[in-house]
Amino acid sequence: MRAFISIDIPDEIKTSIIELQHNIPKQLRISTVGIEKLHITMMFFPNLDDKEISYLSSNFSSFRFNKFNISLAGVGLFTPKVPRVLYIKVLSDDNRLYKLYEEIHSAVSAGNIKFDDKRFVPHLTIGRIKSHVNRIKFLDAIRQFEDYKFGSFTCNEFKIKESVFTATSTEYHDLFTKKLD
Numbered sequence: 001m002r003a004f005i006s007i008d009i010p011d012e013i014k015t016s017i018i019e020l021q022h023n024i025p026k027q028l029r030i031s032t033v034g035i036e037k038l039h040i041t042m043m044f045f046p047n048l049d050d051k052e053i054s055y056l057s058s059n060f061s062s063f064r065f066n067k068f069n070i071s072l073a074g075v076g077l078f079t080p081k082v083p084r085v086l087y088i089k090v091l092s093d094d095n096r097l098y099k100l101y102e103e104i105h106s107a108v109s110a111g112n113i114k115f116d117d118k119r120f121v122p123h124l125t126i127g128r129i130k131s132h133v134n135r136i137k138f139l140d141a142i143r144q145f146e147d148y149k150f151g152s153f154t155c156n157e158f159k160i161k162e163s164v165f166t167a168t169s170t171e172y173h174d175l176f177t178k179k180l181d
Helices: 011-022 050-061 093-110 135-145
Strands: 003-008 030-032 039-045 068-078 085-092 123-129 149-155 157-165 170-179
Touching: 011 068, 011 123, 011 149, 039 093, 039 123, 050 093, 050 157, 050 170, 068 093, 068 123, 068 135, 085 093, 093 149
Parallel strands: none
Antiparallel strands: 003 039, 003 157, 030 123, 068 085, 068 149, 085 123, 157 170
16 A cells, blocks of 8 residues: 655644645646645655554554654745745754654664655645746745745654545545654
């Protein structure tokens, strides 16, 4: 099954993200991420089986990691010359998010579990650009949010979620939740 490890975004922060999504002109043809699907992806698994989920759940259950603060501020683009993904930048105290990723990475690697091993770039995807857009107009439309502070929250858990394709979209289902200390 397709699955990922993620950190959910609290509802109180989602309202400022909706504001950004509504301020993107329709002619820019961006497909925004539904408010119920907003999350920070820590790691993606293209094909995770039940045995591997059990291994990760067991391993993460004994995992010790303290809560930490996350801030969402500013926007960015992946592949800026030909924009494809619009995201909000994610920052954490003392690089705690990177440290959590390293702990997760170690556990997954020790279990010989296959995952998408792209360089970890903390971000919150808020939109995907489906077709060629006028880059200048797009940058102008998001410029007001370059330094915008969307909010901060305490990261007190992470989850393993299943991603299921449906006829019209994708659905996410929680498989495991690890509370942080």
